[in-house]
Amino acid sequence: MERYEIRDIALAPSGHTKIEWVRHNMPLLAGLEEEFRIEKPFQGLRISLSVHLEAKTAYLCLVLAAGGAQMAVTGSNSLSTQDDVAAALVEDGLSVFAIHGATPEEYAHHIEMCLSHKPHIIIDDGGDLVSMLHKERPDLAENVLGGCEETTTGVIRLKAMEKEGVLKFPMVAVNDADCKHLFDNRYGTGQSVWDSIMRNTNLIVASKTVVVVGYGWCSRGIAMRAAALGARVIVTEIDPVKAIEARMDGYEVMPMAEAAPRGDLFVSATGCCKTITVPHMLTMKDRAILCNAGHFDCEVDMAGLEAAALEKKETRANITGYRLENGKWINVIGEGKLVNIAAADGHPAEIMDMSFAVQALSALYIKEHYGELGKRVVDVSSEIDDLVARRKLAAWGISIDTLTEEQEDYLNSWNLE
Known part of the structure; x- marks a missing residue:
């Protein structure tokens, strides 16, 4: 398959500068990048991702690639694609299909090219990858272990598919995680x-x-x-x-x-x-x-x-x-x-640090548990929410109280005499 379709590879230096800026302001992803580089949890897996293609998303892609994933990337909105960031990802060895201002036909072609990567895991924002796979490329479903959905609209579409009994694999509703919607959305x-x-x-x-x-x-x-x-x-x-x-x-x-x-x-x-x-x-x-x-x-x-x-x-x-x-x-x-x-640069880096940490860990959850999940929309595990929240507090240098054994017993007892 083709490795990329972007505006201009010569734009890459500007994209690298943008990605480096967010890397220094996304400590949760930076920590996961270090862990993934050592453990290689996605080794041998292909991930297709369609999220607003700007610097923060690009860094998520690089973190997943550090974990061994073969990445195919497109944008989830033609106006949000930043051509210099797309070029930087190509220079870093990823397959990228995205051009700012693409026509609807070009946008659909880029979605299809991203799917032609034959993904094991899908990371979607709005449901365009999952929708096209089900409607036009059902032949690719046999490869898919599952995926993650970033936003409210995509989760609504997925739940409609689940209700109709047509969803072909598990999808984690990342949007509904506490560490996503309570902070990212608000x-x-x-x-x-x-x-x-x-x-x-x-x-x-x-x-x-x-x-x-x-x-x-x-x-x-x-x-x-x-x-x-x-x-x-x-x-x-x-x-x-x-x-x-x-x-x-x-x-x-x-x-x-x-x-x-x-x-x-x-x-x-x-x-x-x-x-x-x-x-x-x-x-x-x-x-x-x-x-x-x-x-x-x-x-x-x-x-x-x-x-x-x-x-x-x-x-x-x-x-x-x-x-x-x-x-x-x-x-x-x-x-x-x-x-x-x-018409701007999207959410602040620190906010997307939490959301994309949930994304990365949810993709890992799919890899480790897909056989148990069924063809349905899956909630983010409480363990992932707790881990992301605690790492965020640690990045801020904030500590919180822990229940004593007596308090644990009190909260778990019905007999309070």
Whole structure:
């Protein structure tokens, strides 16, 4: 098979510099790299990985390669691929198929090339590798021991496949691990989304009305950071329990139809489609700003907006303006794609250190336990969560208490006399 399809191998030096920066800020992965280099736990195994292809992901790939894995790598979003990072991985001997700004056809070709590696383990972000394997390359399933899924949207797809009885191998729901979603989804998304919005708009957040669509862990982080920056925050929800939580956290809660005329800036992070539609946009303020922090670019109805717009133009780098029939302009950041990675650098390195440590250890868990797991979605083991948390505290130089034998007995007894 071909070993790579990238923009330009000459870009590699810049990519190496980026990877070296994150290596010094990801102590958990650095520790695993040392262990894996000695123990070679993935020796003889092929791993196909589709995750946002930037420096932090590249370092995860190098850690797995240090453990003996033969790596085939692609990106999970064409706008998040960094061509210099892809080139650096090729220079380091990995098979890479990814180009920034690839067309949908090119993107699908890169996914297929990554699968043609005949993986034993799949590491996915959004489910594109697993989906294509099941739909178009079922012949490859016999090689697969199992895999790991990084994000909420991918886990939703996997659970639908499990429910229908079509999932061909076990997949670990990395997204649902405590050391992933409690920190990556909340603090990582919260910071990186606002980093992207602020650097791309160069506008103040304080005094604006921000509408956050959904109140899952990602949306919690987005709303929390918006409020900290001085915004008035409105949350829209379909889940009554989450709506109560948003209200008790201090935000206004209302349907999107009521929020649309009030918002200055809209951020969707639900994993669902068409959370912001053209009828909503027609009631918005002139020059309202829309963006999506969910994995797929269907949360803001971009197809509907493209069809409804009378005029379209670039209003600023990474921002497209659309003039509607009422004369108002709607501005969309990053083509409605994942705003924090399509139009910025994604989550902070320290956050992804935890998430990718869970990924690496979950891949090892698949290798060691695949025969016991069945063809289903598997939770991350509590031992992995505990190990990652304790290593993170140690990296910070923080120690915590340990239960005494008396306390252990007390907590494990029903007779407290």
